[in-house]
Amino acid sequence: MAINFDNAFGIHQYTLGLREQRAEVLSSNIANADTPHYKARDLDFASALERAKNRQGFAMSGTHERHLVASTQLGGDLQYRTPWQPDTGDGNTVDVHGERSRYIENAMEYEASMRFLNGKIKGLTSAIKGE
Amino acid sequence: MSLFKVMDVAGSAMSAQTLRLNTTASNIANANSVSSSADATYRARQPVFAAAFDRAQQDQQAVGVKVLGIVESDQPLVREYNPGHPQADADGYIFKPNVNVMEEMANMISASRSYQTSVQVAEVAKTMLTKTLTLGQ
Numbered sequence: 583m584a585i586n587f588d589n590a591f592g593i594h595q596y597t598l599g600l601r602e603q604r605a606e607v608l609s610s611n612i613a614n615a616d617t618p619h620y621k622a623r624d625l626d627f628a629s630a631l632e633r634a635k636n637r638q639g640f641a642m643s644g645t646h647e648r649h650l651v652a653s654t655q656l657g658g659d660l661q662y663r664t665p666w667q668p669d670t671g672d673g674n675t676v677d678v679h680g681e682r683s684r685y686i687e688n689a690m691e692y693e694a695s696m697r698f699l700n701g702k703i704k705g706l707t708s709a710i711k712g713e
Numbered sequence: 714m715s716l717f718k719v720m721d722v723a724g725s726a727m728s729a730q731t732l733r734l735n736t737t738a739s740n741i742a743n744a745n746s747v748s749s750s751a752d753a754t755y756r757a758r759q760p761v762f763a764a765a766f767d768r769a770q771q772d773q774q775a776v777g778v779k780v781l782g783i784v785e786s787d788q789p790l791v792r793e794y795n796p797g798h799p800q801a802d803a804d805g806y807i808f809k810p811n812v813n814v815m816e817e818m819a820n821m822i823s824a825s826r827s828y829q830t831s832v833q834v835a836e837v838a839k840t841m842l843t844k845t846l847t848l849g850q
Contacts, residue, residue: 603715605716605841606716610774
């Protein structure tokens with residue numbers, strides 16, 4: 583029976599990357615809380631995860647130094663947030679408190695994924711060592 | 714690692730808010746700087762923030778803050794009749810800056826809160842990075 587890392591790590595290997603990207607988007611929202619005309623954005627997590635899972639076999643390998651690098655950047659999952667409150671006059675739709683709690687929540691979920699991965703790695707290690 | 718970009722974004726927000734604190738400090742400091750002509754009088758300064766979008770990069774996720782410039786307020790100056798003042802002009806008037814100290818105080822609190830939030834964002838990103846570095850240990 584071969585050890586398959588892809589099966590062992592399950593969904594968590596994809597969620598980690600997405601959580602990182604979501605942290606980026608949310609931190610941009612918080613940073614631009616005082617910027618006129620800035621519109622708050624967020625990652626559509628479900629569709630982004632679906633995309634990340636389905637793209638696993640589509641990485642392009644460069645076999646020549648002049649080959650272009652094909653990036654697996656996520657596209658089209660960024661969406662604008664619907665504001666809760668009417669415009670206060672500067673066209674900014676960032677709700678700092680909401681974004682902050684979402685940012686912290688995202689960090690917690692990142693850590694949860696990290697712990698799952700850690701558990702899996704520990705399990706694999708003990709299987710390899712035969713302890 | 715996109716978590717490093719979070720640090721960049723938080724850093725750009727911090728420097729923008731520092732600039733805002735700077736202008737607020739100079740506005741409050743000069744709230745009582747009188748002069749004898751309208752041209753020489755201090756006017757309240759405010760920074761203009763903009764999102765640092767990179768046109769070359771589609772669907773950009775990390776967007777920092779940049780300061781487009783500093784504008785001077787076009788509110789009317791306060792002209793006061795005070796012939797005894799050493800800086801009074803020929804008609805006995807002095808000019809006071811158009812700084813609203815109350816507004817500036819509120820601005821100062823807002824800037825310092827935004828700065829604190831950015832520091833927190835960077836701290837959380839740092840914790841996430843540290844956790845990532847110890848994965849599998």
